[in-house]
Amino acid sequence: MFPVVYKRQLSESVFEMGVEAPAIAHKAKAGQFLMLRVDENGERIPLTFSDWSAEEGWIRFIFMRVGKTTHKLSHLEVGDSLADVVGPLGVPTHVEDLGRVAVVGGGVGAAVAYPVARAMAAAGNEVTVILGARNEELLILEDEFKALSLKELIVCTDDGSAGRKDLVTAPLKELCAAGALDHAMAIGPVIMMKFCSATTKEYSVPTTVSLNPIMVDGTGMCGACRVSIDGETKFGCVDGPDFDGHAVDFEELMSRQRVYVDDERLADAEYSRECRCHT
Amino acid sequence: MSHIEAPDPKPRHRPSRGPRTEMPARPAEERARDFDEVNLGYSEEQAIAEAERCLQCKNATCIEGCPVNIDIKSFIGHIINREYAEGVAVLKERNALPAVCGRVCPQEEQCEASCVLGKKGEPVAIGRLERWLGDFDLACDLEGRCKPEVGEDTGFKVAVVGSGPAGLACAGELRRFGHAVTVFESLHALGGVLTYGIPEFRLPKSIVQAEIEMLAIMGVEFVKDIVVGATYTVDELMTEQGYDAVFVGNGAGLPVFLGIPGENLNGVYSANEFLTRVNLMKGYEFPKADTPVWRGRKVAVIGGGNVAMDAARTAKRLGAEEVFLVYRRSEEEMPARREEVHHAREEGIEFKMLCSPSEVVGKDGWATGLVTTRMELGEPDDSGRRAPVCVMDSEFTIDCDTVIVAVGTRANPLLPKTTPDLELTSRGYIVANDHGATSKPGVFAGGDIVTGSATVILAMGAGKRSAQAIDRWLAGTSR
Known part of the structure; x- marks a missing residue:
């Protein structure tokens, strides 16, 4: 069992959770993920690390309450336990001094962008972070990003309730057009990563995206997470999750993410009804 | 003095001449x-x-x-x-x-x-x-219950990677020699392929668990949720964690796909994913169990081995109206056990022999059919089986909303990637001799990660022989 040692609500539906897992914390690197199972009947879901401490033996991740598993997760408190946590999985984000780097974090993707931006800054890059969300309420980790040594932090919301009223692609395009970028990293909803990649491609700015396909085991065994990279099938879990954004078949990925939409809705509805029965 | 023969302690066995006794099966x-x-x-x-x-x-x-x-x-x-x-x-x-x-x-x-x-x-x-x-x-x-005798404590510690057939056999044998044994499993349940792969209707999970329980009683320590190669490396096990030897029995984990167009459409599964969702994650109990599995109405399973039979029969049990087994050779060449083939046919699986798939076609991102070409048998190939040859202009499409690819597995790269001095074959399998010894001193390997996809008993045999080699190797090292 893996005890919950930290919990923070970042918005109405977004939570950060910390779990005691010394062996994993010892190894975790930016861009890697864990697989967790909440309880005995639980499904295995992948979540990318948002933070970790090898010294104190904990790892953290951020999730949005969208389905049954994340609902159950959101009900756990400090002192409760997760049935299973496995990791660190996936290839770590390639961190080196590339020069001028933009890190785009959209929605909950900001959670993954945070350690990536931190590592890229520490490696000597001049890092601009573009943080995007639908509205101010859903904007997360702004203070944490501010505390990093960045060149600039640009906040965008769809409705203008915080920062610029823009999509993240607008400031990204400006940076590209100004010739002020050597590399871009985009982490967030697939549709956002798709448009970020399309934006940078126009200016031939190499771009890394962090994909989040459906997984079962997370160790290469099932192939549920297969993605097409330049026409070649790769596994998100062992070959990724980072890939060249200009080579990803985003349409296929979006389609594959919808396989279980109906099932997920059903499971969540049944779970909500059960919850109401018990309260 | 006449010679007196010692009396036989048991009455002499007179074999019966009856026919082989059938084993009862459910209709x-x-x-x-x-x-x-x-x-x-x-x-x-x-x-x-x-x-x-x-x-x-x-x-x-x-x-x-x-x-x-x-x-x-x-x-x-x-x-x-x-x-x-x-x-x-x-x-x-x-x-x-x-x-x-x-x-x-x-x-x-x-x-x-x-x-x-x-x-x-x-x-x-x-x-x-x-x-x-x-x-x-x-x-x-x-x-x-029969509890095999455990040897006197030798003071040696051995790590076993993987709790499938190879790892379990190795662990049991090592305890008999008196070595301390820890088995590391990457999943949340023990048993490897016995748990995630072979279906309940062929091997009840309670039986796997009961056999594992006896190993635990013999003193084998089991640790779940540890991916050796990620959470710990083999070297860390041998240095920081003080294991004197390591046995790698992590199986041939990665599913092979055919590389045909449309294989990434929704509704196309590897047999590994399909069976894992059902067996390990209990997808057939969804939504009581949280993991969904897509329940196709018309299912085409590609392959002719036991895994293909398991997938086809599982699809039937999930409620598929029609399940086709698509194999490019004839039934004669199918590597599956006769009993499984017989059971599958009894359960209404439709065999499409001498059919080679060339494309999965789909609509709106979902599979709608499997394009196949008829084959005929030609001259024997390297495997000694008659090689299938395309019949010209014989292409046809099998209507289906689910395709399950069961054409084998390959080596998982996670462990070798973090164990640089472990020699691999060109296909990524670990090189080991008959006794499981690898190129790395103190590291032994056996089962599918050495041989490629094989059987439970061959993996167990390899695990056992490795345990004996580990015992000899430990005897030769000074603590």
Whole structure:
């Protein structure tokens, strides 16, 4: 069992959770993920690390309450336990001094962008972070990003309730057009990563995206997470999750993410009804 | 003085000449709707009747036919004499998981193929008798169960990577030598392929768990949720964690796809994913269990091995109206066990032999059909089987909303990638000799990660031989 040692609500539906897992914390690197199972009947879901401490033996991740598993997760408190946590999985984000780097974090993707931006800054890059969300309420980790040594932090919301009223692609395009970028990293909803990649491609700015396909085991065994990279099938879990954004078949990925939409809705509805029965 | 012969302690065994005793199975129409076990196993009377067919040959060739050389003659002799606990002890001497092997071993190609009775008629049903004794043991309370003797503590510590057949066999054997053993499993449940791969209706998970429980009682320590190669490296196990030797039995994990167009459409599964969702994650209980599995109406399974049979029969049980088994050679060449083929056909799986898939077609991102070409058999190929050759202009499409690819697996790169001094084959498998020794001192390997996809019993044999080699290797090292 893996005890919950930290919990923070970042918005109405977004939570950060910390779990005691010394062996994993010892190894975790930016861009890697864990697989967790909440309880005995639980499904295995992948979540990318948002933070970790090898010294104190904990790892953290951020999730949005969208389905049954994340609902159950959101009900756990400090002192409760997760049935299973496995990791660190996936290839770590390639961190080196590339020069001028933009890190785009959209929605909950900001959670993954945070350690990536931190590592890229520490490696000597001049890092601009573009943080995007639908509205101010859903904007997360702004203070944490501010505390990093960045060149600039640009906040965008769809409705203008915080920062610029823009999509993240607008400031990204400006940076590209100004010739002020050597590399871009985009982490967030697939549709956002798709448009970020399309934006940078126009200016031939190499771009890394962090994909989040459906997984079962997370160790290469099932192939549920297969993605097409330049026409070649790769596994998100062992070959990724980072890939060249200009080579990803985003349409296929979006389609594959919808396989279980109906099932997920059903499971969540049944779970909500059960919850109401018990309260 | 006349010579007086010592009296035989047991009445002389007179083999019966009866036919091979059939094992009762649930009717196809009933069993194809649920996940309960298909075969019901012998009753005591049936077991005795079958055992009594055994000739108790002086030179028991069946023993040679068994990959772990179980003393078959002796355990059958004990059944004849109604000495069941003794019979179990004979099995456990060589095989830590008799109730499992009695169910999933391809006996018809191994021990039973070497049975003298098989030359003129039907061989003794050795597998069914093994299963019956294995079940006899599991039905006893814990006190009454056969507990193999554990050796005196040697002070050595061995790490076993993977809790599948190879790892379990290795761990059990190492305990008999008195070494401390920790088994690391990457998933949240123990048993490897016995748990995530082979379906409940062929191998109930309670049996796998009960056999593992005995290993735990023998002192094997099990740690789940650890991916060796990610959470710990092999080197860390041997330095920081103080293990004197490591056995790698992590299986051939990665599913192979055909590389045909449309394979990434929704509704296309690897057999590994499909079976894992159902067996390990209990997808058939969704939404009570949280993991969904797509339940196709018309399912095409590609492949001709046991995994393909398992996938096809599982799809049927999930409610598919039609399940097609698509194989590019003929039924003759199918590597699946005859019993599985027979059961699959009884359950209404439709065999499409000599059909080679070339494309998955789809609509709105979902599979709607499998394009296949008819084949005919030509000259024998490298495998000795007649090679399938395309029939010109014979393309046709099988209507289906689900395609399950069951054409094998390849080596998982996670562990080798973090163990740089481990020699690999060109295909990524670990190079190991007959005793499991790898290029890295103190590291042994066996099972599918060395041989590629094979059987449970071959993996167990490799695990056991590695344990013996580890024991010798440890004896040669000074602490």
